[in-house]
Amino acid sequence: MGRIPIMSDVTSANAALADALRRELAERGILTLNLIASPGAGKTALIEWTIKRLAGEYRIAVIEGDLTTRLDADRIIAAGAPAVQINTGGGCHLEARMIRDVLAQLSLDEVDILIIENVGNLVCPTGWDLGEDAKVVVASLPEGDDKPLKYPGAFDTAQAAVINKIDLEPYLPARVERLRANIARINPELDVFAVSCTTGAGVEAWLDWVRQRVQRKRAQGNEAS
C-alpha cells in the first residue's frame, strides 16, 4: 500500500516537468513526437524514412530510448540526423527528467522536429508524459490485428497510429482492415496510417501528417508571439 502515494508524487513531478518542457519546446517552435511501440514494431525504421524524406524541408533531431546499447542512435545518425541515446539501464519507459537531462546535447536552435523513440514496450511508456505534442503508436501487422483490444492504453493516449509491415499481409493471418477497425473501437479520433518501412508504401501520407503538425505548431507560435 505504501507505494501508491510515492508513485503519485513521482508521476505528478513528471507531469509538471513535462509541461515545462512542452512550453520550452513550443517557444522554439519545435514539434515533438513521442513514438511508442512493442519491440521490433519498426519505430526506428519509421524515423529513418521520416529523416530521409523530409531532408531539405525540416531539420530533425532524435532522442533514442533503449534499455542498453546505442544500436538505434547509430542508425539515426547514419540516416543523417543528430541523435542522443538514453540508456535506461533496464528501466521500462522514458520519463520527462531523462529528456530534460539530454536536451542540452542537441542544438535546439537548429531543430524543427524532435522525435523521441521510447523504450520498446506497449504498456509502461503510455502513462509518462515527456512534454510531447503528440504520442504516436506504431503497431506491427505481424503482432496480430487484435492488439488494440488487448493493449488499449497505448491507442487511447495517442494522436496517431502507424500500422507497419503491411507488405507481409499476404503471409499473415492478421488483416490491415481488421486492425484499423480494432483501433477505431478503442479510439475513433486517431489518425491512422498503413505503411511498409521495407517498401516505403504509405509513408507519404504519414509525412503529410507530420508536415501538417509542424505548420500548425508554427501557426500557434505566431499567434502567441
Next chain:
Amino acid sequence: MGRIPIMSDVTSANAALADALRRELAERGILTLNLIASPGAGKTALIEWTIKRLAGEYRIAVIEGDLTTRLDADRIIAAGAPAVQINTGGGCHLEARMIRDVLAQLSLDEVDILIIENVGNLVCPTGWDLGEDAKVVVASLPEGDDKPLKYPGAFDTAQAAVINKIDLEPYLPARVERLRANIARINPELDVFAVSCTTGAGVEAWLDWVRQRVQRKRAQGNEAS
C-alpha cells in the same frame, strides 16, 4: 530516492512468495513454465500447439495474464485446457501474489504442467519470479534479429527461447541464424527452438524439451519423497 527501499520490500516479498509457490507446485509434481514475450510474438499460439500435441500424454492448465480482456483465455479453453484469466488492469507484469490468488480456481490434482502466459512485455516481467521452474522467452522473427542485444534481460533470465514465425523468413530482413547467434551472445546456456506456430514446423523439438522437463521434475519429486 524514497522509492528504492519500498520497491525492494515488494520484490523481496514477491521472491519469498514465489519460493513458497514453487515448493507447493513441486510437492504436487507440477512442471511450471512462465512464458515471456513482446505483444503478438505468439505465446498463446505456442500454448495452443502444446495443449493439442500433448493431449493424452499430460494434463495442462494455463494462467493467462493480460492488461484487459479474456481473449487469450478463451483461445486456451477452445484448445482444450482449463484456463484462469488474470487481468492486471493496466499493470505491466504478473506477480507471485496474483498467481497465489487464482491457484485455487484450478484443480491442481489433475494438472501435470502449469503454463503461465505473462503480460505481453519483454521488459518488466523479467524481474518477477512467479514460482516457475523455468522462464521461456518467445521471440518473433519479424521483431528483428537484434532483439536479444537490445532486451538482454529476458534472454538472460530464461532457460529456453522459442524463435517463432520462422515461416516468414523469406519475406523479412531478419535471419533465424543471426537471431540464434545473438541469443547465444547474451546467454549461451539457453535451449533454443525455431518454430512456426502457423505451419507447426519445429514444434516437436519444443515439445520434447517440455517432456524432458516433466520427467526431470517427477524424478526430483521421487527422490524427495
